[in-house]
């Protein structure tokens with residue numbers, strides 16, 4: 001399977017280590033991007049550029065539990081919007097026909113390295129508000145942990161879904177707002193949010209250092225307690241603990257996510273109902289929201 005042509009001329013083409021990267025301006029009329037968030041991710045991903053195949057497979061299996069061969073197969077033309085390091089493109093690219101991996105930040109150069117031997121992937125620098133493809137081009141699209149960092153999440157989702165063919169699928173992972181959790185959880189979240197507000201404003205080096213401390217002294221004790229509960233056979237209880245997703249992941253993922261959560265100035269959160277409504281408004285139906293972590297990840301079919 002081959003890629004389609006772009007629907008506009010790139011502003012520039014950068015020859016990266018393994019392939020040329022076409023760059024498309026975010027300088028559009030209806031800008032829907034937070035440049036400081038994009039810069040911060042560019043830095044973050046250059047620091048967290050290494051993910052082992054085992055790590056990608058283990059965590060990817062959790063993200064993609066709601067995707068089967070009817071959705072992704074060798075005839076599927078896909079797009080990963082806000083691909084970051086390209087780790088989820090890497091997870092899917094042996095199962096898919098061709099994947100366009102798109103990100104507006106410097107992370108795209110990290111993706112070039114991670115995906116160096118993948119021939120069915122093309123990388124482009126672009127954002128949701130200026131995706132350089134015709135409408136209804138793709139059989140499958142995904143945006144993992146991206147749209148909640150964009151000022152108008154609902155509009156960004158609409159812009160992404162526009163690029164999907166009728167009867168194609170779109171997959172998202174958006175932060176949840178703890179709607180089904182008790183008051184303790186919510187208080188903890190509000191406290192974490194205040195910390196995020198302060199930490200995200202720190203100069204780069206201090207920000208990274210503080211997020212590492214949070215990973216070691218906040219995440220790890222809770223995660224280790226959860227792992228102990230699992231070891232003792234208390235799986236159901238362990239699943240209900242905060243940060244239960246990380247009971248199955250490496251410290252590298254925890255450090256990375258700590259920087260992601262506490263180092264990013266713009267973050268929005270959504271309930272299951274909000275996500276269903278936004279997906280419907282974007283033209284998706286047959287919506288499936290996984291009951292498993294990470295919350296919430298969902299897929300819908302373009303009607």
Ligand SMILES: C[S@@+](CC[C@H](N)C(=O)[O-])C[C@H]1O[C@@H](n2cnc3c(N)ncnc32)[C@H](O)[C@@H]1O
Nearest residue numbers: 033038041082083084105107127128144145146
């Ligand atoms: C938390 S990272 C997720 C990266 C990747 N999907 C993953 O899960 O590993 C969020 C990504 O969204 C990208 N991003 C931020 N604003 C964007 C926008 N307006 N359009 C597309 N991507 C954007 C960032 O550059 C960053 O790489």
